[in-house]
Amino acid sequence: MKYQELFDGDEILKSEAFKELEKPLIDLIARTSMWVDPGKVTNAPVYPDVKRGYPKQKGQVIDGIRIDDNTYANRAIKNAISKDAGFVNYVTCHIWPGTTYDERYHTRLANLVLIPQVVAALSDHCPSVIDVLKYRAFELYGWYPEEESEPERPDYYPEEWGEMVSESVPLSDMECNLDEYFTEDDHNLELEEYNNNREEIEIEKVRRKVFGWRYKPGQICSTILDEYMTLSQNGKCPVERDRLKSICEMQGVEKFEGNYNQMKNFGLRNHAKVFQENNGYVSLWLPVSTFIKGLYK
Template sequence: MRRDYRDWLRSQGYDDGTINNQLYRVARVEEHYGELDGHYDSDRMETLIEQLTYSTEDQRRGRPNPSKLPFIGNVRNNLASYKSAVLWYRRFRGSGTVAPSSTSPSQPSTASPLLAAAAASESWPPRRTEPKALEPRVGPRTLVDFRLDGHTALEAIIASSQYRTVAQAVASLSLFSHPQTVRQTGGKALFPAIRNPRRVGQIDEHEGRRVLLDDNKSPTDAFLWANGLNRRGRDTQFNHVYAASLDADAYTALPNICMTPAFIAKLTDTSDEVCRLLRYRSYQLYQWVPAGHTPPERPEEYEALEWAAPLLPVEDVRSTMVGAMARKPKNRTVVAARELGWLFG
């Protein structure tokens, strides 16, 4: 473990308690697998990460700990914490941070990784306590400090929160329909609609069928009404898992829609990492992909994330939607459904 890793973690906004915990986990991994830098130089830690992976299916089948790490307690939770520490170290190595020059290059260190981490720590052994709340910075950083990069600014803000990473924020704050709710729709589109913001509200023929030309209203209505929600929360947005805006079979299909806070919504369009996470989450819940797509691969960090539970199941989706639509006779989606038909009518 490079000695400048502590400084890099601090630059990400972590407090000393969290940093010590990260150093401890990295040191434990190195104690049983050797230095992480060697694994990074070999295959960017792919083999090591695979050995620290323990899926929900592994847990369900009661499979034993596949790693060399000894511990007591829940296998999945323990390995997830060590795997997360390894992924963070890989991110550090991939950040381009230059290794500090050694004061004695001809004298390789003979200290064990655990002792090396202890020497680098200001408080050893690390306290096994919950991370302390971050103290406000003196002189808040401006967008100029982030080199006018909004994504980097968002990462820094999230790093100082309980979520710590963008991936975990997405996992915690994205809401999907319950599989039981989706099962009643067969994964099909609820309304015949596609995206065409220049001709919103018009009806035209598309690929041999008449459809509503819409913005994001019909997918939003589909998600709200099917899930028995009578309103959207403030500063929330409904996002497509797949950018299939001209696919009438996917545009208002529940497996293709999730709800997030508005500040995360932009990432569902611009971040490949976020798109991969959401697509695999949808596939895990519903085993669904749009026509022409293959099942997504599981992102490497997926198992280390804690995902929010889906919304509560709706017992009778058809009746719930009929009731919601009856209360909104002038709604654009309802008017089009009367003319074009919809999944249940």
């Protein structure tokens, strides 16, 4: 649909009126936000196999990862702050943009903060607020995502922050068995959802996984795709399958057949479908070829 005129509410962030309110709002967030006591924060997510995904995928297990909305992140931080307290009109916010879609960071306590609902949206849309929260998380926990640079102290940084809730909660009490919350019907729905929307699901899986392969060399999938992209001149021409196998084995790839098949075929538990094969020649799967070529360009 094309619009004759488009109105963007985020334009308010550029207005002079907002600039006058910006520092007082940052101070308000600092005084009212709720953080986990550093003594309770570990170097791992509370729920290691959970991340955010498409709303219609909620509750599914895709490639071993449970798809959440914000339920598990919300449970993780509130239990860590106080298992006995009630939280009304507080929103669980992620410090670093985009990390909720990564199972390493979705329920990591150092990446979470509770902010009053009335101002919580600023943590997603206001760069100065985001920068302040990043530095506060680093100040408290010494943490930032491994793909990012150490945050710098913003030019404007609040001196006054709210006090933390004083309560001792054993870390073991914050753990739970995910299967406790899901029935066999939920798992059957996962397979049905995949079969009904497998191309869409595979495209999303490729976009999520290949980025990691590209920037974390040494994995089997990464090596196979890297060698293919080299042999194919960045996906310009098909590559003989046996030649790809030979080169990958020279690079130390064991069990090429099984891993390659999981990169070629559809499957609920496959690595991610990046290849298609015709008469013994391998090429990129068309729905994701442009995306992959862009990463390797």
